Amino acid sequence: MDKKDYSPRTLAVHAMGAIDPITKAVVPPIHVATTYIRDEDNAYSSGYCYGRPDNSTIREAEAVLAHLEEAKAGALLFGSGMAAATAVFMALEPGAHVIAPKVMYWALRRWLLEDAPALGLSVTFVEMDSLSQIEAAIQPGKTRLIWAEVPSNPLWTITDIRAAADLAHTHGALFAVDSTVASPFHTRPLTLGADVVMHSVSKILNGHSDVIGGVLMAAKDDAYWARVKRIRGAIGAILGPFEAFLLMRGLRTFHLRAEAQAKAADTLAKRLAAHPLVAQVLYPGLPQHPGHDIAATQMENGFGYMISIRVSGGEAAAIATAAKVRLWKRATSLGGVESLIEHRASIEGPGTPCPSDLLRLSIGIEDAEDLFNDLDQALKAAHG
Incomplete structure (x- = not known):
């Protein structure tokens, strides 16, 4: 299936055209293997070597999500939304300053307050619908990330994504958006200038209250994105294959x-x-x-x-x-x-x-x- 010929809606229904090559099943199988055979020269011509950093079922779901979000660097599925969100901050260098909303998803706010300082990160919380507050909170040469929820939980505050992204980039910072509530059906932050978009796939992307998972998607396959990938693989934060299968099922009716x-x-x-x-x-x-x-x-x-x-x-x-x-x-x-x-x-x-x-x-x-x-x-x- 050539994705250039079809809308994101159609491609999600058809799981990007994935068909099991052996049985020709319309629904691809769940791959649960943790290890893979080496070639005679010790290479992995299949592209898979071990289950902690990679899995083919997960790659299929990531391909659909990346297309829905128009993510040029692709998607990375995590075992929870919190695992995905915290990876964004963990990939920053120690000593970095970040800006986040005063009212936001409570679990991440608490992590930023209680755990992020141990990683050498400092945080300033602002009213994220105020560009002047965001700009006033920027510490020149130190602010490395501005994090927004759009709409934010639970007041549904709206940040001007394009303007905030421009402001972040002017000061050499990344701009990341938790777009869980909007979902790609309503907003695609990467097309508006964001560097990273995050979703808790436990929510409307899966839609059936039976999956815990998160996803990150990026606009550029750069050094920062490479660190995010390395963190996911190193700490084993990848989503499980059965959860990826359920997510794919949910995406078909998203x-x-x-x-x-x-x-x-x-x-x-x-x-x-x-x-x-x-x-x-x-x-x-x-x-x-x-x-x-x-x-x-x-x-x-x-x-x-x-x-x-x-x-x-x-x-x-x-x-x-x-x-x-x-x-x-x-x-x-x-x-x-x-x-x-x-x-x-x-x-x-x-x-x-x-x-x-x-x-x-x-x-x-x-x-x-x-x-x-x-x-x-x-x-x-x-x-x-």
């Missing part, structure tokens, strides 16, 4: 799910914005969202599947609302076919910058009317 989930999220956001028991809806698709105009220029096919609501009545009312739902699942994570609800501040614990009245909603593929009605009854029950 576009259908992403389209349906974005449409339902838009419907729910507009209805919830008018709800008397909802103080605020955070969703970049709403005109009143502070990042809406920028999102409209760098997102396509809608604005994603994540919404946060701030519940009238504060923390107690928010927690009570989550307790009263019947259809929504009270669970961590996002991007699956089932809709999830979570009181995020409780999960993050002391020190969280997340508002205590906030509920994070991951919109699945259920009927949007059913989802609204269930949340409506929960809000009313929570308020007596």
Whole structure:
């Protein structure tokens, strides 16, 4: 299959045209071998030598992801989103300074605070929707990376990717984007100037809440990218072949799910914005969202599947609302076919910058009317 002839959507459905060469099976097999036969001259003409740094099932999934994201240097799958994200920082030289969002994925924020300093890294947290704050935080000659989440979790703040990338490059820094929430269906940061894009493939790319994994993709196959590859191989952070197989299965329906989930999220956001028991809806698709105009220029096919609501009545009312739902699942994570609800501040614990009245909603593929009605009854029950 010549990828120049088909759209990313078609190529994902067909797994880039992968067919088992022996059985001609439409679905390629799972390769679980950990070691491979050497040639008589001790070379590896197959291209494989050991399972820790490489695997053919994983290469197939990486090829699809790289094409979806338009990643010229290719993709690297990791055993988790955190493994992928931390590799971006581990590949920097000791003494490097990095800039990250004040409100971001909590586990990575905690790693940056507690573990990154032991690697010789220093971190400054800023409001990533403010170019002036980013620029003010840059330490000339020392800042090596600016990390953004677009949209950021759980306030869905929007960073101007092109402008932030230009700013980073002006000062000799890399610009990396966690694009988990947007996914390649809505945004392709590498085409906007980012150097590295990261996804937790556990989320909408897989879409079925049965895979833990992460991926990094890069615009250039340079010395920095070589260090990232070396780190993954050295510490054995590669994704397992069975998880790669499940991911491939999810990618075949990715576009259908992403389209349906974005449409339902838009419907729910507009209805919830008018709800008397909802103080605020955070969703970049709403005109009143502070990042809406920028999102409209760098997102396509809608604005994603994540919404946060701030519940009238504060923390107690928010927690009570989550307790009263019947259809929504009270669970961590996002991007699956089932809709999830979570009181995020409780999960993050002391020190969280997340508002205590906030509920994070991951919109699945259920009927949007059913989802609204269930949340409506929960809000009313929570308020007596």
